[in-house]
Amino acid sequence: MSDTNQEWIDLRSDTVTQPSEAMRAAMAAASVGDDVYADDPSVNRLQEYAAELFGFEAGLFAPSGTQTNLIALMTHCARGDEYLVGQEAHTYKYEGGGAAVLGSIQPQPIANQADGSIALADIEAYIKPDDMHFARTRLLALENTIGGRVLPQDYVKAATSLAHSRGLATHLDGARIANAAVRNGISLRAAVQGFDTVSVCLSKGLGAPVGSVLLGPRAFIEQGKRWRKMLGGGMRQAGVLAAAAQYALEHNVERLAEDHDNAAALARGLAQIAALKVGTPQTNIFWLDIPAAACAPLREALAAARIRATVGPRMRLVTHLDVSAADVARTVDVFTDFFAQWREQ
C-alpha cells in the first residue's frame, strides 16, 4: 500500500544525492575567492588534495564530468587527431558529440566486450598508420566503471601499456573510479595506474552536488585551464562547491561499499521474481530485463509506491548514499507484489 508520508526512493542514478547536513556545513564555512584568478583557497585545496590522493601533479575543478572529459580530449588531441574509445563510452555516446563538435577531434568508436573492455587486438587494429588519408591516432580513452562493471586491473595495465608503446596517450573517464577501487579493494592511486589523465566525478556516488576534477601533469592541467575558460567553466567563488567536493572525497569513498552491498541485495531480491532477468551487480549499478508489456503498469505501481526508476524493457537500477537497506527491502516488496498480480495479456 502506498503511504503518502513515505520518502521517495530514487533509483534512477547516483547523481540524485542530496548534500548532507555535514556537507552543507562545510560549504557554508568555506573560504572563497575568484577562481579565475586562482584565488579561491577552497578550490586550490581541493585540486591539490585530489591530485595527491590519486597520485597526479595537478588537478582542475570543473562544473561537470562532461566538461573535464572534453577538456582532456581537447588537450590531448588537436584538430584532425582522433581518439580510440568504446562504442558504449560516455565520452563518445553521452556527451553530445562534444569532442567532434567543439574539439574537431574524430572519435574512433570500438565495440566494447561483455566486460566493458575494448579488446587489445581491436586497439592495435584501429591505430592508424602515419598516412595523410587518416586522422592521427593520439589517444586511448577508457571508462571505469563502465555500465557498473569494473575493468579488470590486469586489462587496464595491458591496454595502457599497449597504448603507450604505440605512442598514444591514455585518458580515463573515471566518473566512478572510486567505486571500482573500493570494489577491487585497491587504493585510488592503484586504480588509476597507467593513465596520463583522469576525470573523476564528485557528484555521483561521492555525493557532492556539483563538480568533477581533471587530474594530470602540471603542464597539461595549465593547458586544460585555457580550454575550461573557453568552454565556460571558469567559475568565480566556486569554493562553496569545492568544499562539498572536498567533504565527499574525505568522507564518502569507503562507504561506497554499502552502495555495492545494497545493489547486491536489491538484485538478489528481484532475481526471485520469475518474470525478471536480473544481472549481477559488481558495484552500484545493474541492469534487468522486464517484459515489455509490464513497463507501463510497473511505472505506475512504482510511482504510487514513491519509487523513482527509469522503467524500460532493459532497465538500470542505481544505489547511492540516499538509498538505505530498508529502501532496498521496500523496493523488492513493491516489485514482488506487482509481479504477483501481473499477467501478460
Ligand SMILES: *Cc1c(COP(=O)(O)O)cnc(C)c1O
Ligand atoms: C556522469 C558521467 C560523466 C559526466 O557526467 P556529468 O553529468 O557531465 O558530470 C562522465 N562519464 C561517465 C561514465 C558518467 O557516468
